[in-house]
Amino acid sequence: MIGSALAILAKDLRIETRTREGLTSIVVLGVLLVLVFSVAHDPTPSEAPRLAPAVIWVTFTFTGLLAIQRSFVVEREQDCLAALLVGPLDPAALYVGKLLGNVILLAAMQAMVLPLTALLLHVELAGALPGLIVVLLLGNLGFAALATLFGAVAVRVRAREVLLPVLLLPLLVPVLVGGVKATAAVLAGEGLAGATQAIGMLGAFDVIFTTAGVLLFEQVVRD
Amino acid sequence: MAAPVVVARGLRREYAGVPVLVAVDLEVAAGDCVVLLGSNGAGKTTLLRVLATLLRPSGGALQLFGHDAARRPAAVRAQLGWVGHETGCYPDLTGRENLRFHARLHAVDDARIAECLAWSGLDGAADRPLRTYSRGMAQRLALARALLPRPGLLLLDEPFTGLDADASARLVGLLATVRAEGTAIVMSTHDPARVDELSPRTATLARGRLREGRA
Numbered sequence: 001m002i003g004s005a006l007a008i009l010a011k012d013l014r015i016e017t018r019t020r021e022g023l024t025s026i027v028v029l030g031v032l033l034v035l036v037f038s039v040a041h042d043p044t045p046s047e048a049p050r051l052a053p054a055v056i057w058v059t060f061t062f063t064g065l066l067a068i069q070r071s072f073v074v075e076r077e078q079d080c081l082a083a084l085l086v087g088p089l090d091p092a093a094l095y096v097g098k099l100l101g102n103v104i105l106l107a108a109m110q111a112m113v114l115p116l117t118a119l120l121l122h123v124e125l126a127g128a129l130p131g132l133i134v135v136l137l138l139g140n141l142g143f144a145a146l147a148t149l150f151g152a153v154a155v156r157v158r159a160r161e162v163l164l165p166v167l168l169l170p171l172l173v174p175v176l177v178g179g180v181k182a183t184a185a186v187l188a189g190e191g192l193a194g195a196t197q198a199i200g201m202l203g204a205f206d207v208i209f210t211t212a213g214v215l216l217f218e219q220v221v222r223d
Numbered sequence: 224m225a226a227p228v229v230v231a232r233g234l235r236r237e238y239a240g241v242p243v244l245v246a247v248d249l250e251v252a253a254g255d256c257v258v259l260l261g262s263n264g265a266g267k268t269t270l271l272r273v274l275a276t277l278l279r280p281s282g283g284a285l286q287l288f289g290h291d292a293a294r295r296p297a298a299v300r301a302q303l304g305w306v307g308h309e310t311g312c313y314p315d316l317t318g319r320e321n322l323r324f325h326a327r328l329h330a331v332d333d334a335r336i337a338e339c340l341a342w343s344g345l346d347g348a349a350d351r352p353l354r355t356y357s358r359g360m361a362q363r364l365a366l367a368r369a370l371l372p373r374p375g376l377l378l379l380d381e382p383f384t385g386l387d388a389d390a391s392a393r394l395v396g397l398l399a400t401v402r403a404e405g406t407a408i409v410m411s412t413h414d415p416a417r418v419d420e421l422s423p424r425t426a427t428l429a430r431g432r433l434r435e436g437r438a
Contacts, residue, residue: 015316079308
């Protein structure tokens with residue numbers, strides 16, 4: 001299963017590096033959202049850092065939805081998903097490969113958008129960065145675990161652009177709440193120790209929905 | 224004597240309560256070539272997708288390679304080759320990259336990739352992205368992809384759509400070599416004259432039932 005998952009991941013990364021369609025669109029959207037938030041609120045330098053957790057996670061959510069939809073459109077084009085399913089591929093491997101690809105794509109987006117957020121909202125990243133990376137990766141994995149599962153559901157229907165957010169966003173509330181709280185604690189200088197409950201929530205969400213994705217993906221992608 | 228490749232008895236398939244396949248019986252032996260005929264909406268694609276295990280039948284029994292397809296899907300999928308309306312290949316990858324990706328999933332070695340590229344006449348274009356291929360070349364790549372693992376059953380849904388006479392003739396020639404190696408072929412088409420060279424069995428789907436011969 002690991003070999004097949006890595007083959008799916010390598011294929012997705014090769015297509016992405018060749019076309020740059022996914023990364024370009026989510027980075028443009030991410031930069032735009034950060035700019036709009038910072039201009040719309042026009043916070044004073046002392047207020048601005050308090051806005052940062054909400055800006056980071058709202059930006060992440062919108063760009064993430066776009067990224068997940070694109071990752072399955074690649075499989076729908078030319079009916080590639082059917083070609084994968086008529087074969088020995090374990091659907092769990094397809095899920096894991098897609099999940100890893102989405103995590104990497106979203107991490108790349110975060111790596112570009114975070115410095116911009118810090119610049120515009122006067123956030124001091126230097127001391128908080130290690131803790132922030134842990135929080136963002138945990139949130140990234142939880143988001144991608146659930147979104148990859150629902151992305152496979154949504155890609156089969158005509159109204160997928162509407163269906164994915166409707167299905168996904170209510171279930172993502174624990175990730176978003178945990179992510180915002182943990183980010184706020186880390187940026188306030190409390191470190192990960194100041195956000196143990198939120199980190200625990202993110203970790204539990206990651207484990208539950210990654211396991212659910214591995215177990216349920218076959219039911220989702222097959223008729 | 225080897226078990227038939229396909230044994231379908233009373234296969235049914237419904238979509239939201241609407242029957243598409245009512246009671247389909249079909250038996251296909253190794254090396255057989257069966258052409259499915261029928262008007263649009265007769266259920267040819269549905270039957271092929273059921274045989275490919277992409278759709279679950281609503282009723283009836285399906286055995287592939289002697290295995291119950293519902294109970295041992297993994298055992299039968301490893302022996303299936305599928306070419307649908309689309310190529311099943313990624314337009315932004317080259318022909319070789321597409322085959323290499325599927326070869327990795329099927330644990331097929333690089334020598335087989337080279338063999339399939341040469342056999343399909345694509346070795347000269349193997350390092351070009353699929354999106355630069357003509358329809359005929361793309362269809363040959365799809366066939367090469369499906370044949371990588373040397374399947375015992377090749378399922379083709381309207382493989383001649385969009386092909387000119389030369390490309391069709393070339394495809395028929397390739398299918399003849401596949402059949403000669405013992406692979407069973409089941410395909411749908413609106414133009415059975417194109418496959419006369421294969422001397423296939425024909426079967427017609429009408430009102431969800433399959434009858435041997437042309438309507």
